[in-house]
Amino acid sequence: MTRPAAVLFDRDDTLVEDVPYNGDPDRVRPMPGAAGAVRLLRERGIRTAVVSNQSGIGRGLLTEAQVRAVNARVDALLGPFDVWAYCPHAPGDGCGCRKPAPGLVTEAARLLGVRPEDCVLIGDIGADMGAALAAGARGVLVPTARTLPEEVTAAPVVCADLLGAVRHVLLDEPRAAAGGRAGHSVTAGDRAAGSGRRG
Template sequence: MNRPSAVLFDRDDTLVEDVPYNGDPERVRPMPGAREALRMLRDHGIPVGVVSNQSGIGRGLLTEAAVRNVNARVDALLGPLDTWVHCPHVPEDGCGCRKPRPGLVLEAARRLGVRAAECVVIGDIGADMGAARAAGATGVLVPTARTLPEEVASAPCVCPDLLTAVRHVLGDHLRSLRRLS
């Protein structure tokens, strides 16, 4: 894998613990390794962003402001991310942005000024991998208790945790730097 132009993360159960339909910033808890993983990417000059389905908005369980407040808490705990893109729709809306469709990945790449094909998407479920594939990006799955066995089996790359996933993404780049020193 070449050095990515950007790394895009799913939010819930990837960067932070999943609290269903969370609108309370005080309930945000980073996933193990999240701070270090983001620091490593920033140290290598790689922009980072979040692509997240937030159907609680479409279901009337969350407001846009509540999602922005939770995202701001994630930024405060993990350091600012370079872009945030979310889908407020319910699955039945059939929008182009809801993962596994490519809209969130394409929009995040556009905002970061990179090609989607040069991005890596790190997430915990098949919809994250589907969005990466649909956008032409590279997917890396970090399974959790809710990841289905068939999602693991069909993922292009599976890593046991977030830090390992980022080390994998940086792997070729880090090896080439070691050869130069």
């Protein structure tokens, strides 16, 4: 893995704890290691973005203003991030931006002024890895208790935590353990794009 031009992060359960359809900035809690991971990228001059499914807007459970307020809180705690891109559509809307579609990744890359293939997307579910693959970017999975076993098996690279994932993409650590198993690579034919279970 060569050093990327930019690292894109999923938001919920990757950068911050997942609070379903959260519209309250006071409920934002960073994931362990998130601050250090983002700081390390900033110190190395790597651009950063957040790409997030926010179907609560399309479902009528959230307003865009609420999502922007929560994103601003994440920025205050962990950022600033160079770019924010989120999908406001419900799962049945058939948009091209909702992960695992490539739209959020390609849009973030465009706004950053880099090629999607020069980006790495770090996320916690198969939809994140599917979006990276569909856009031509690289994916790194950091599993949580919500990650399905088949998503871990199908991921191109698996790291045990967010800081380990960032060190991996910066080539500071060649592999990071995931549940006692080293990060691994699989062929494109072995990759399965998850459909996503939230956002």
